[in-house]
Amino acid sequence: MPPGRLVQGSRRPQSTASTSTSAHNGSDLPPYEPPSHPMNDAGRQALANITNNNAEMRKYEDHLSKSATYLREAVGAINDTLFARKSQLTSKTEKRRGRGESEKGEDEAELEEYVNKLNGDVTHLTDEIEAALRQVIDYRAEVQGGQLVLGSVVDQVQSQKPRRERPSRKRKAAQRVSDNSDEEMGGVHDEPDEAEAVEAEDETPLTGVREALHKARESKARQYRATSVYDRYASNNEYIAFKKMWHDAQHPEDQVPLPDATTWFDNQGRPIRDGAPAGDEDLIIEREVQDLTCKLTLRPFKEPYANQKCPHVFEKTAIVEYLRGTGGKAQCPVCTKELRIKDLYLDELMLRKVKRAARAARESEDRRSNADPDDQVDESLLVGESTQLRSGRASNEIKQDDSE
8 A cells, every 4th residue: 555545444455355356356446535524523622632742742852852961971971081091192102201212112002002993983983973963853853843743734634624425436326327328218418517517626635634744744854954954953052062072072171162163064064073174273263261160159160050041150059049039030140141040051061171170180289299190090081071970960950940
Protein backbone atom coordinates (compact mmCIF):
# COMPACT_ATOMS: atom_id res chain seq x y z
CA MET A 1 0.00 0.00 0.00
CA PRO A 2 1.46 3.37 -0.93
CA PRO A 3 2.42 5.61 1.97
CA GLY A 4 -0.34 7.89 3.16
CA ARG A 5 -3.09 5.91 1.44
CA LEU A 6 -6.28 5.64 3.45
CA VAL A 7 -8.52 2.61 3.05
CA GLN A 8 -11.88 2.50 4.78
CA GLY A 9 -12.39 -0.40 7.12
CA SER A 10 -15.23 -1.83 5.10
CA ARG A 11 -12.93 -2.04 2.07
CA ARG A 12 -9.83 -3.36 3.86
CA PRO A 13 -8.95 -6.96 2.87
CA GLN A 14 -10.48 -9.24 5.48
CA SER A 15 -8.35 -12.33 5.01
CA THR A 16 -5.51 -13.86 3.08
CA ALA A 17 -7.91 -16.12 1.27
CA SER A 18 -10.03 -13.30 -0.08
CA THR A 19 -6.91 -11.45 -1.18
CA SER A 20 -5.61 -14.49 -2.99
CA THR A 21 -8.97 -14.98 -4.70
CA SER A 22 -9.04 -11.38 -5.90
CA ALA A 23 -5.51 -11.65 -7.24
CA HIS A 24 -6.34 -14.92 -8.93
CA ASN A 25 -9.37 -13.39 -10.64
CA GLY A 26 -7.25 -10.50 -11.86
CA SER A 27 -9.41 -7.84 -10.13
CA ASP A 28 -7.73 -4.82 -8.50
CA LEU A 29 -8.61 -3.08 -5.29
CA PRO A 30 -11.07 -0.23 -5.76
CA PRO A 31 -9.50 3.18 -6.24
CA TYR A 32 -8.94 5.36 -3.22
CA GLU A 33 -11.81 7.63 -2.35
CA PRO A 34 -11.32 10.61 -0.03
CA PRO A 35 -13.58 10.92 2.99
CA SER A 36 -17.12 11.83 1.97
CA HIS A 37 -18.01 13.33 5.35
CA PRO A 38 -16.00 15.45 7.79
CA MET A 39 -14.98 14.23 11.22
CA ASN A 40 -17.79 14.21 13.76
CA ASP A 41 -17.78 16.30 16.94
CA ALA A 42 -16.37 13.49 19.08
CA GLY A 43 -13.47 12.99 16.67
CA ARG A 44 -12.73 16.70 16.54
CA GLN A 45 -12.69 16.91 20.31
CA ALA A 46 -10.35 13.92 20.57
CA LEU A 47 -7.99 15.51 18.06
CA ALA A 48 -8.08 18.81 19.95
CA ASN A 49 -7.28 16.98 23.19
CA ILE A 50 -4.11 15.57 21.61
CA THR A 51 -3.05 19.07 20.63
CA ASN A 52 -3.68 20.42 24.14
CA ASN A 53 -1.82 17.60 25.89
CA ASN A 54 1.64 19.03 26.60
CA ALA A 55 2.78 16.27 28.96
CA GLU A 56 4.35 14.15 26.22
CA MET A 57 5.97 17.19 24.63
CA ARG A 58 7.55 18.09 27.97
CA LYS A 59 9.01 14.60 28.23
CA TYR A 60 10.71 15.00 24.87
CA GLU A 61 11.92 18.47 25.84
CA ASP A 62 13.43 17.11 29.07
CA HIS A 63 15.21 14.27 27.26
CA LEU A 64 16.62 16.65 24.66
CA SER A 65 17.79 19.10 27.34
CA LYS A 66 19.61 16.30 29.17
CA SER A 67 21.17 15.12 25.92
CA ALA A 68 22.50 18.62 25.21
CA THR A 69 23.92 18.83 28.74
CA TYR A 70 25.68 15.47 28.49
CA LEU A 71 27.17 16.37 25.11
CA ARG A 72 28.41 19.70 26.45
CA GLU A 73 30.01 18.02 29.47
CA ALA A 74 31.54 15.33 27.27
CA VAL A 75 33.25 17.78 24.93
CA GLY A 76 34.68 19.60 27.94
CA ALA A 77 35.89 16.41 29.60
CA ILE A 78 37.73 14.92 26.61
CA ASN A 79 39.40 18.22 25.72
CA ASP A 80 40.36 18.71 29.37
CA THR A 81 42.07 15.33 29.25
CA LEU A 82 43.91 16.22 26.05
CA PHE A 83 45.10 19.53 27.49
CA ALA A 84 46.31 17.81 30.68
CA ARG A 85 48.36 15.29 28.68
CA LYS A 86 49.80 18.02 26.48
CA SER A 87 50.77 19.97 29.59
CA GLN A 88 52.44 16.88 31.02
CA LEU A 89 54.43 16.39 27.82
CA THR A 90 55.42 20.08 27.75
CA SER A 91 56.60 19.89 31.36
CA LYS A 92 58.78 16.85 30.63
CA THR A 93 60.26 18.50 27.56
CA GLU A 94 61.10 21.73 29.39
CA LYS A 95 62.73 19.87 32.29
CA ARG A 96 64.85 17.84 29.89
CA ARG A 97 66.00 20.94 28.08
CA GLY A 98 66.65 22.63 31.40
CA ARG A 99 69.06 19.82 32.23
CA GLY A 100 70.83 20.41 28.94
CA GLU A 101 69.75 17.07 27.41
CA SER A 102 68.97 16.99 23.72
CA GLU A 103 67.86 13.36 23.42
CA LYS A 104 64.33 12.39 24.47
CA GLY A 105 64.03 9.75 27.12
CA GLU A 106 61.93 6.63 26.67
CA ASP A 107 59.13 7.97 28.89
CA GLU A 108 58.95 11.23 26.99
CA ALA A 109 58.96 9.51 23.61
CA GLU A 110 56.12 7.19 24.69
CA LEU A 111 54.13 10.08 26.09
CA GLU A 112 54.62 12.07 22.90
CA GLU A 113 53.35 9.17 20.79
CA TYR A 114 50.37 8.76 23.11
CA VAL A 115 49.54 12.49 22.98
CA ASN A 116 49.63 12.49 19.18
CA LYS A 117 47.22 9.57 19.04
CA LEU A 118 45.01 11.09 21.74
CA ASN A 119 44.87 14.35 19.82
CA GLY A 120 43.50 12.56 16.76
CA ASP A 121 40.97 10.62 18.83
CA VAL A 122 39.74 13.70 20.68
CA THR A 123 39.44 15.66 17.43
CA HIS A 124 37.33 12.88 15.91
CA LEU A 125 35.16 12.53 19.01
CA THR A 126 34.69 16.29 19.25
CA ASP A 127 33.44 16.39 15.65
CA GLU A 128 31.00 13.57 16.38
CA ILE A 129 29.74 15.27 19.55
CA GLU A 130 29.26 18.55 17.70
CA ALA A 131 27.26 16.80 14.98
CA ALA A 132 25.17 15.02 17.63
CA LEU A 133 24.36 18.33 19.30
CA ARG A 134 23.18 19.82 16.01
CA GLN A 135 20.94 16.79 15.61
CA VAL A 136 19.53 17.35 19.11
CA ILE A 137 18.78 20.96 18.16
CA ASP A 138 17.03 19.74 15.00
CA TYR A 139 14.93 17.32 17.07
CA ARG A 140 14.01 20.11 19.48
CA ALA A 141 12.87 22.30 16.59
CA GLU A 142 10.73 19.43 15.31
CA VAL A 143 9.17 18.89 18.74
CA GLN A 144 8.48 22.58 19.23
CA GLY A 145 7.00 22.82 15.75
CA GLY A 146 4.82 19.79 16.41
CA GLN A 147 2.31 21.85 18.35
CA LEU A 148 1.91 24.25 15.44
CA VAL A 149 1.55 21.34 13.04
CA LEU A 150 -1.17 19.70 15.12
CA GLY A 151 -2.91 23.03 15.54
CA SER A 152 -3.03 23.56 11.77
CA VAL A 153 -4.47 20.06 11.27
CA VAL A 154 -7.18 20.71 13.87
CA ASP A 155 -8.10 24.00 12.18
CA GLN A 156 -8.28 22.32 8.80
CA VAL A 157 -10.46 19.46 10.07
CA GLN A 158 -12.81 21.77 11.94
CA SER A 159 -13.28 23.98 8.87
CA GLN A 160 -14.49 21.10 6.72
CA LYS A 161 -18.19 21.18 5.88
CA PRO A 162 -20.52 18.23 5.19
CA ARG A 163 -20.91 17.20 1.57
CA ARG A 164 -24.08 16.09 -0.13
CA GLU A 165 -24.53 12.35 -0.14
CA ARG A 166 -23.16 10.65 -3.22
CA PRO A 167 -24.75 7.55 -4.69
CA SER A 168 -22.90 4.38 -3.87
CA ARG A 169 -21.29 2.22 -6.51
CA LYS A 170 -24.14 -0.29 -6.24
CA ARG A 171 -26.69 2.41 -6.88
CA LYS A 172 -24.62 3.71 -9.81
CA ALA A 173 -24.42 0.20 -11.29
CA ALA A 174 -28.16 -0.32 -10.87
CA GLN A 175 -28.80 3.03 -12.55
CA ARG A 176 -26.60 2.06 -15.49
CA VAL A 177 -28.51 -1.21 -15.91
CA SER A 178 -31.77 0.68 -15.81
CA ASP A 179 -30.52 3.21 -18.35
CA ASN A 180 -29.37 0.44 -20.69
CA SER A 181 -32.77 -1.23 -20.42
CA ASP A 182 -34.50 2.02 -21.28
CA GLU A 183 -32.32 2.49 -24.33
CA GLU A 184 -32.99 -1.06 -25.56
CA MET A 185 -36.71 -0.41 -25.20
CA GLY A 186 -36.44 2.84 -27.12
CA GLY A 187 -36.69 5.06 -24.10
CA VAL A 188 -34.98 8.42 -23.82
CA HIS A 189 -32.07 8.79 -21.41
CA ASP A 190 -32.17 12.03 -19.48
CA GLU A 191 -28.93 13.98 -19.53
CA PRO A 192 -27.58 14.96 -16.10
CA ASP A 193 -28.53 18.41 -14.98
CA GLU A 194 -25.82 20.93 -16.00
CA ALA A 195 -25.73 22.60 -12.56
CA GLU A 196 -25.25 19.23 -10.85
CA ALA A 197 -22.40 18.38 -13.20
CA VAL A 198 -20.63 21.66 -12.52
CA GLU A 199 -21.16 21.27 -8.78
CA ALA A 200 -19.74 17.75 -8.83
CA GLU A 201 -16.75 18.88 -10.88
CA ASP A 202 -15.97 21.86 -8.62
CA GLU A 203 -16.41 19.99 -5.34
CA THR A 204 -13.04 19.71 -3.59
CA PRO A 205 -12.41 16.31 -1.97
CA LEU A 206 -12.10 16.30 1.80
CA THR A 207 -8.61 15.85 3.18
CA GLY A 208 -8.12 13.03 5.67
CA VAL A 209 -6.44 13.70 9.01
CA ARG A 210 -3.41 11.56 8.18
CA GLU A 211 -2.88 13.28 4.83
CA ALA A 212 -3.25 16.72 6.44
CA LEU A 213 -0.72 15.79 9.13
CA HIS A 214 1.85 14.61 6.59
CA LYS A 215 1.47 17.76 4.50
CA ALA A 216 1.74 20.05 7.52
CA ARG A 217 4.85 18.25 8.79
CA GLU A 218 6.55 18.41 5.42
CA SER A 219 5.74 22.10 5.08
CA LYS A 220 7.22 22.81 8.53
CA ALA A 221 10.33 20.76 7.71
CA ARG A 222 10.87 22.70 4.46
CA GLN A 223 10.64 25.98 6.34
CA TYR A 224 13.24 24.79 8.85
CA ARG A 225 15.62 23.55 6.16
CA ALA A 226 15.34 26.89 4.39
CA THR A 227 16.78 28.77 7.38
CA SER A 228 20.52 29.44 7.54
CA VAL A 229 22.89 27.43 9.72
CA TYR A 230 23.54 30.62 11.67
CA ASP A 231 19.86 30.92 12.59
CA ARG A 232 19.58 27.20 13.32
CA TYR A 233 22.72 26.71 15.42
CA ALA A 234 24.98 29.73 15.90
CA SER A 235 22.16 31.74 17.48
CA ASN A 236 20.89 28.78 19.52
CA ASN A 237 21.59 29.05 23.28
CA GLU A 238 22.48 25.37 23.64
CA TYR A 239 24.96 25.53 20.76
CA ILE A 240 26.47 28.75 22.13
CA ALA A 241 26.97 27.14 25.55
CA PHE A 242 28.52 24.11 23.84
CA LYS A 243 30.98 26.28 21.88
CA LYS A 244 31.96 28.18 25.02
CA MET A 245 32.66 24.95 26.92
CA TRP A 246 34.62 23.50 24.01
CA HIS A 247 36.64 26.70 23.52
CA ASP A 248 37.41 26.99 27.23
CA ALA A 249 38.68 23.40 27.36
CA GLN A 250 40.98 24.11 24.41
CA HIS A 251 42.31 27.40 25.84
CA PRO A 252 42.12 27.08 29.63
CA GLU A 253 45.18 29.24 30.30
CA ASP A 254 45.45 31.56 27.30
CA GLN A 255 42.10 33.36 27.86
CA VAL A 256 41.63 33.59 24.09
CA PRO A 257 38.19 35.13 23.41
CA LEU A 258 35.67 32.97 21.62
CA PRO A 259 35.54 33.90 17.90
CA ASP A 260 32.41 35.61 16.64
CA ALA A 261 29.47 33.31 15.94
CA THR A 262 29.44 34.34 12.27
CA THR A 263 32.73 32.46 11.83
CA TRP A 264 31.53 29.14 13.26
CA PHE A 265 30.37 27.78 9.87
CA ASP A 266 31.74 28.12 6.36
CA ASN A 267 29.80 29.15 3.25
CA GLN A 268 28.62 25.58 2.72
CA GLY A 269 27.22 25.34 6.24
CA ARG A 270 30.01 23.08 7.53
CA PRO A 271 31.26 23.69 11.08
CA ILE A 272 34.70 25.27 11.47
CA ARG A 273 36.52 23.61 14.35
CA ASP A 274 38.44 26.64 15.61
CA GLY A 275 35.74 29.21 14.84
CA ALA A 276 37.74 31.62 12.69
CA PRO A 277 38.74 30.51 9.16
CA ALA A 278 42.40 29.96 8.50
CA GLY A 279 44.27 33.16 7.71
CA ASP A 280 41.73 35.37 9.49
CA GLU A 281 43.90 36.20 12.48
CA ASP A 282 42.47 39.71 12.78
CA LEU A 283 39.35 38.27 14.37
CA ILE A 284 41.33 37.53 17.54
CA ILE A 285 42.76 40.87 18.60
CA GLU A 286 43.63 40.59 22.27
CA ARG A 287 43.55 38.26 25.22
CA GLU A 288 40.41 38.23 27.28
CA VAL A 289 40.56 39.68 30.78
CA GLN A 290 38.47 37.44 33.00
CA ASP A 291 36.98 38.80 36.23
CA LEU A 292 36.23 36.00 38.67
CA THR A 293 34.68 38.20 41.35
CA CYS A 294 31.02 39.04 41.93
CA LYS A 295 30.01 42.66 41.34
CA LEU A 296 27.69 42.50 44.36
CA THR A 297 29.90 40.80 46.96
CA LEU A 298 33.28 41.86 45.49
CA ARG A 299 34.49 38.39 46.42
CA PRO A 300 35.56 35.40 44.29
CA PHE A 301 32.71 33.32 42.94
CA LYS A 302 31.57 30.15 44.69
CA GLU A 303 28.26 29.61 42.87
CA PRO A 304 28.29 31.88 39.81
CA TYR A 305 24.85 32.45 38.32
CA ALA A 306 24.27 33.97 34.89
CA ASN A 307 20.96 35.09 33.39
CA GLN A 308 19.16 35.05 30.08
CA LYS A 309 18.88 38.82 29.73
CA CYS A 310 22.44 40.19 29.96
CA PRO A 311 26.03 38.86 30.10
CA HIS A 312 26.67 39.69 33.76
CA VAL A 313 27.33 36.99 36.34
CA PHE A 314 26.72 37.19 40.10
CA GLU A 315 27.06 35.05 43.19
CA LYS A 316 23.88 33.00 43.59
CA THR A 317 23.01 34.03 47.13
CA ALA A 318 23.70 37.70 46.42
CA ILE A 319 21.65 38.03 43.24
CA VAL A 320 18.72 36.00 44.63
CA GLU A 321 18.61 38.12 47.77
CA TYR A 322 18.84 41.27 45.63
CA LEU A 323 15.89 40.22 43.45
CA ARG A 324 13.77 38.95 46.34
CA GLY A 325 14.11 42.30 48.00
CA THR A 326 12.40 43.94 45.02
CA GLY A 327 9.56 41.49 44.52
CA GLY A 328 11.38 38.96 42.34
CA LYS A 329 12.49 41.29 39.56
CA ALA A 330 14.74 44.32 39.30
CA GLN A 331 17.20 46.10 37.05
CA CYS A 332 20.58 44.40 36.66
CA PRO A 333 23.08 45.88 39.18
CA VAL A 334 25.48 46.53 36.29
CA CYS A 335 23.33 47.41 33.26
CA THR A 336 19.75 48.45 32.54
CA LYS A 337 18.30 45.02 31.71
CA GLU A 338 15.43 43.82 33.87
CA LEU A 339 16.18 40.51 35.63
CA ARG A 340 13.85 38.00 37.24
CA ILE A 341 14.68 35.05 39.46
CA LYS A 342 13.46 32.59 36.85
CA ASP A 343 16.01 34.04 34.38
CA LEU A 344 18.94 32.82 36.52
CA TYR A 345 20.92 29.63 35.92
CA LEU A 346 24.21 28.12 37.03
CA ASP A 347 27.06 29.36 34.84
CA GLU A 348 28.99 26.12 34.36
CA LEU A 349 31.67 27.78 32.27
CA MET A 350 32.42 30.40 34.93
CA LEU A 351 32.47 27.67 37.57
CA ARG A 352 35.09 25.81 35.53
CA LYS A 353 37.24 28.93 35.42
CA VAL A 354 36.85 29.54 39.16
CA LYS A 355 37.91 25.98 39.97
CA ARG A 356 40.81 26.17 37.53
CA ALA A 357 42.04 29.45 39.05
CA ALA A 358 41.81 28.00 42.56
CA ARG A 359 43.75 24.91 41.51
CA ALA A 360 46.43 27.02 39.81
CA ALA A 361 46.82 29.08 43.00
CA ARG A 362 47.26 25.92 45.07
CA GLU A 363 49.82 24.50 42.65
CA SER A 364 51.74 27.78 42.65
CA GLU A 365 51.82 27.75 46.44
CA ASP A 366 53.01 24.14 46.43
CA ARG A 367 55.82 24.96 44.03
CA ARG A 368 57.01 27.77 46.27
CA SER A 369 56.93 25.64 49.38
CA ASN A 370 58.32 22.45 47.88
CA ALA A 371 61.84 22.31 46.54
CA ASP A 372 61.11 19.17 44.48
CA PRO A 373 57.61 19.61 42.99
CA ASP A 374 55.75 16.55 41.88
CA ASP A 375 56.18 15.80 38.21
CA GLN A 376 52.74 14.24 37.92
CA VAL A 377 49.68 16.05 36.57
CA ASP A 378 46.79 16.56 38.94
CA GLU A 379 44.51 13.60 38.29
CA SER A 380 41.44 15.82 38.60
CA LEU A 381 42.44 17.32 35.27
CA LEU A 382 42.07 13.96 33.60
CA VAL A 383 38.50 13.67 34.73
CA GLY A 384 37.57 17.19 33.71
CA GLU A 385 35.71 19.70 35.74
CA SER A 386 32.69 19.49 33.49
CA THR A 387 31.92 15.93 34.59
CA GLN A 388 31.97 17.03 38.21
CA LEU A 389 29.22 19.58 37.67
CA ARG A 390 26.47 16.96 37.58
CA SER A 391 27.00 15.90 41.18
CA GLY A 392 26.46 19.41 42.43
CA ARG A 393 23.76 20.52 40.01
CA ALA A 394 20.84 19.52 42.22
CA SER A 395 22.11 21.54 45.15
CA ASN A 396 22.65 24.58 42.92
CA GLU A 397 19.10 24.80 41.56
CA ILE A 398 16.90 27.63 42.75
CA LYS A 399 13.69 26.53 44.43
CA GLN A 400 10.74 26.14 42.14
CA ASP A 401 8.55 28.58 43.99
CA ASP A 402 11.05 31.37 43.28
CA SER A 403 10.72 30.89 39.53
CA GLU A 404 7.17 32.16 39.41
